[in-house]
Amino acid sequence: MEKKQYLPKRKTYKYIIILLFVLIAAIVVSASLGSADLSIKETSIIIASHIPVIKNLTINQTIDPLSERIITQIRLPRIFLAVFAGIALACAGVIYQGIFRNPLADPYIIGVSAGASLGATVGLLFISGMRLLSFSAANILAFAGALGVTFFVYNISRIRNRISVVTLLLAGVAISALISSINSFILIFKTQDMAKVIFWLMGGLTSASWWHLYTIVPVVISVFIVSSFFMKDLNLISLSDQRASQLGVQTEKVKVILLVLASIIAASAVSVSGIIGFIGLITPHIMRLIVGPDHKVLLPASAVAGGIVLLFSDTLARTVLEPREIPVGIITSIIGVPFFIYLLLRSKRKVF
Template structure:
């Protein structure tokens, strides 16, 4: 039953993903026909190049392969990473309103990037990889601090975990705001990074993120049955023989590393991990064997369309990507709150 549903929904998702990929590569300051894009991409596949006659212009191929494709694929990877991480957070915290930034990871990554930009060190140690590396490390360190604050007698209570995350998010967010206020030459660069963007990102950024996405999806998908058990409650899950605390910790670490990796290459982009898993849940039901892989597809599609809107709606001015996702995510978050309130009122009336 689950395999059939996964195959059906997965086939639809892959078709939507392919169509989205072609459209997002085609639209821009120079429009390219979808047929030319498909032929250019197929021409790069080993074994097919001799079957396709290259009758497109050199400039079109350069636009596709060097400018738009790496950006669109990076959007796909960032969206998939944030959405799958969001599904993991919602599963382990048993809260559909949780997202990858619940535990302060976004602010943790942001403070590392903001310090580098403030002092002009963003290219000082590892070249273009300096800022992503430091942002990733500070995001992961934030998780360690949050877990340390929340741990009680070897256990990690969900309430304490969320409270610790909120405290860290607020404190580190204030530090980033302070650096922004104190900076003069770099204020725009810090603000732009904290609002998210995929501009000027080449193939190297895709290579940074891809391993984290693949490992994270495989790990969390392998824990899908475990997350289904946790949805019944920690006590009930423990009665089935599940190592609850170890499971919670492992899922939190993997989901946070996926988030930190995504934030390190794209800046802070909110609401993706909240909106996408919940939309998948509304369509397919609460089974994480479906939610996790379909969230990867849905997150990639959502981010590619968001990035297309960011670079085309007010062209040649580019809207920060986090603003676009917030315009979609904030109303959806309000809808979720309203829906939960109505459900509680209906339960009280029964």
């Protein structure tokens, strides 16, 4: 019996290619939707005319300058921000779920959201005038808060240079609750500005600009590339820390590296988009059902899928009640909560 069927991994990469095509199609469709009505064909031509190599094909086409500005200056930055925030949250979700060996873990579980909220609140209420490039104080402080709280949680749950997963989760929940209370306490004194904060917390990509992308995209891409080299290790860590060590993984070191990477990527998404829930929880889970639990495939598949899901949600957010915007966090929760409950019911029957 020769092992001709012995290269099963290759087969699963086809899902990633399919997902990439879906993503491209979703970008084009999403770019054509909005208050200014543009056809998919016109949208495609405008986008193509900005891509090297392909742009030669569009030389003979006439492009309406106003439509071009709408697409390149308003819609595309927001679309790409949605895609990259989605990628970031899904990647963080894959990593956290792998380390915690639990498909119910999400990127916010060890304090990213609480820290970001506190940072954003301070930024919005006290130094709202300050800007750096196109980043507001809220963006920057949210990033700092998310990372700061995550590392605080990490440090208090470190016992003799080892991280216990259970302690980390418990510390994350406890510290998040504490930070949220501090956040609420601050809001008591600034009731007049409460709306701003609440709207930020609900998540949204309205302020998207190319400047956001210039900083977020390199972070997301480099974190994605670096973490993909640790996915073999993560497969073993997802068995158990002890088993991973026995099979040759430098478990504690790799866990720290991956936690840092996941926290950076989650914090960078949260800092520009607010708290968008459930993407990081659900995308890896759906992808696990489709491509299997092997993190080498799961990470890229979830990344692309996360981009698609957040782009889809954001497109709904800006078009459903046009001209009114729904915060995208509400859309993802409306889709996400029923799915989360389904996961809970399932996990009652089957012990993860």
